[in-house]
Amino acid sequence: MSSAPSRSNTDPIDVALGAAVVALADRVAAVGASNPVVVLDGRSGAGKSSLARRLVAGWPSRDRVQLVALDDVYPGWDGLADGVAYARESILRPHARGLIGVWERWDWEADARAEAHAVDPSLPLVVEGSGLLTPEVAALADVSVWVEAPGASRKARALGRDGDTYRPHWDRWAHQEDHHIAVHDPVALASLVVRVP
16 A cells, blocks of 8 residues: 555645635535525636536535536627526526526537526525626625636646637637626625635
């Protein structure tokens, strides 16, 4: 048996995400609701999706948790703001009102909406995606998170994940993120800021 430390104990990204899950689980538990809503925002490649998946896996209760990634909602490469508005109206507002939300996945290849998915208002909900943390969305969330990471790290992760599919659209998407940050100041709306190396 090796006495060397495991990668998960020394990898700075893993350590940052692990600490964030603990902090988020504490905040979720403090809400005291059976169906809390957590929203995670941050620029592309910051670690939102990884953090959301870890949060769902480490949820502080035995409840089934619904996870929606805005990558499945944005209507194409120019659709950051439209995707957020769609998620707000189709997913988050119905959940807040105790109604079943219904959203349709965006098929990037067909450039059209595809199959429908339901969101149960009685269950916890985690929604993650760039541009998500606006004042209107923050008002619908119990816990709001901004995930921050250095630009070079973000780009390496995003292009490592999506490669040549994303590369020609990186600047186009970043411009929409810049606009969102300038207009909405999501860091100021976040109840927790997570820094990922």
